[in-house]
Amino acid sequence: MxxxxxxxxxxxxxxxxxxxxxxxxxxxxxxxxxxxxxxxxxxxxxxxxxxxxxxxxxxxxxxxxxxxxxxxxxxxxxxxxxxxxxxxxxxxxxxxxRISALLDLGAGFHPDFSGRENILINGIILGMSRSEVRERMDEIIAFSELGDFIDEPVRTYSSGMYMRLAFAVATHVDPxxxxxxxxxxxxxxxxxxxxxxxxxxxxxxxxxxxxxxxxxxxxxxxxxxxxxxxGGRIREVGEPAKVIRHYQQALRLAEAQGTPLMAPALSPGGGALPGLQDADASAPGASEENGASAGLPVELRSVELVAPKGPTGVVVDTEQGLEVRVDFATLRPLSDAGFAVDIRREDGTQVYGTNTFLESVSLPAPLPERGTMRFIIDRVGLSPGRYLLDVTARSSNGTAYSSGSQPSSFEVRSPIESEGLVRPPHRWIIESQAESQHSAVS
Structure with a gap:
């Protein structure tokens, strides 16, 4: 076998x-x-x-x-x-x-037992022997970062402390x-x-x-x-970016139709979202190598990132600019079409998102059969790190007109260390208040 x-x-x-x-x-x-x-x-x-x-x-x-x-x-x-x-x-x-699960917060914890005692109990429930749990006890406690609270009843824990303990146990039982x-x-x-x-x-x-x-x-x-x-059914399984696009498109369509965002199990069909207008996301054998093969009206033929002083495949300083050039083709006349740009950090955190509708950008109507869209960032202003930039074509109500493209990657570097996501333009001013204080005292 x-x-x-x-x-x-x-x-x-x-x-x-x-x-x-x-x-x-x-x-x-x-x-x-x-x-x-x-x-x-x-x-x-x-x-x-x-x-x-x-x-x-x-x-x-x-x-x-x-x-x-x-x-x-x-x-x-x-x-x-x-x-x-x-x-x-x-x-x-x-x-x-062997399965280890993190479901409901604090599930499986006895509120009157200490964190240490709950580690032992949950480790045994998850299939470890008592000696195995004790061997890993110090490692689990160290990962949870609970300190002296580990010997306090878990009913005294905050929700974050519950999560720390639950995650530490679940990931240290070798599932x-x-x-x-x-x-x-x-x-x-x-x-x-x-x-x-x-x-x-x-x-x-x-x-x-x-x-x-x-x-x-x-x-x-x-x-x-x-x-x-x-609605209780699998709508689509596949490459994450593609599934997410279809999901977001269905959400926007539902919102435009006034469909509740909750999916009630008692409603007919389980409260499923409406079908996609331009392409059936779940159609067997549907190909989405580009907009044409997906039946969508805009094909994004290339997405190129260009630094002001360098080639494609960019590394830019936080104080430099960046240009996005998108060559596109339309398969039919579109009078209500625009473009959206989304920038995310490598871990998935959204940094910035905008589109031509939000910014009232005037585009040719209809879009030309062949054209280039240029999105120019005068100053990147991001903290050092790696970022992903995605471009899509869409209608004003959010209907996808293109299947999107593989997100383009770029790296931001800076000789100045900083924290957070962005580095806004700024300057420092230090003023002495000695004279004003002296005048007040006199």
Whole structure:
């Protein structure tokens, strides 16, 4: 028997919950029996909330899968089925490897036990022996940075301290598969960077990571593949940037139509987003090597970054400028077309985003069949680091007119050290107030 190359295989999984109604009176066996005989019980049982509606998903070993979707689309339910907290109503699940999960904040912690005691308990629950947990105890405590609080009851912990302890335990039990559900958003910037470094170490070790997050930048820049969950169904699986574009396009379309951003499980179709206007994101075999193959009306043929004193493939000083040149072609006349530029740090943090509609830029109507769009930044003004710049063509209501392009990378350097994301123009002035103070005293 050969070993499976897939860490998780989900086949036709459905999960339904029985809708409970809180009754205003006490019930007895007699009253419940009478309700059953009258058929009321059967009617209640027929009222189900279906959170997952036939999920098929395969996650290969050693890959990082980002799962995105609106609130109520079934993401957390899917993770709880993967981790065994819920059993599927129907369908099958195959898990190959030890799972460690970070789901609900503080789940599995006893509030009256100390952090140290909870490490021991959770380590054993996750499959380690008592001696193995004790061997790693100091390492776990050091990573959590809880200091003397480690011997205090966890009910005295803040939400950030809960997260630190939970993440430290989950990542030090040597799991094959790590499941994370939005919990990292609780941490401060320092611990978030530390957590991301730990997960990057996991990736290099060939571990499998499944991440649910609303931070699309993290999915785009850190995940190997993405799955879009919509109305309890898998809408699309594929390369992260492509899935994110389709997801954002559907969100903009829903907003334009006045569709609620919540995805109610009780609504027909599970509250799914409307279908995309220009291309079916989930169509089998759909190719998106460029706008033409995707059926979109604008093809971005090339995106070039040009430094003022250097070639493409730029390294710029924070005080220098940068020009973006985009050669494009249109496949049909477009009178309502514009361009959007998005700049993100390498870790996915958005630095700046704008478009021609926000800035009331006058473009030819319709756009020419062939043309060049130039976006000129007079002064970069960013702190040193590596950044990604993405360009897309779109309509005024957000409908995608191009499939976008591979984000272009550039590096910012500066001889002056600074902190944060940007370096705004500034100067220092120090004035003495001795004379004014002397006058006040006299």
């Amino acid at each position: 050969h070993e499976s190359k897939d860490a998780i295989v989900i086949r036709d999984v459905v999960k339904s919950f029985r809708k409970r109604t809180i009754r205003g009176e006490y019930t007895t066996f007699k009253s419940e029996l009478l309700r059953w005989l009258r058929g009321e019980r059967q009617a209640d049982e027929a009222r189900l909330i279906t959170a997952l509606r036939g999920i098929n998903l395969t996650i290969p070993k050693g890959k990082t899968m980002g799962i995105l979707g609106r609130n109520g689309s079934g993401k957390s339910t899917l993770l709880k089925i993967i981790t065994g907290i819920y059993a599927p109503t129907s369908g099958t699940m195959e898990i190959n490897g 094959d598969i790590l499941i994370i559900d939005e919990i990292l958003a609780v941490g401060d910037e320092h611990f978030s960077k530390k957590s991301l470094a730990k997960m990057t170490e996991f990736k290099k070790q060939g571990k499998t990571i499944v991440l649910v997050t609303h931070d699309l930048g993290t999915v785009a820049n850190w995940c190997d593949c993405a799955a879009w969950l919509d």
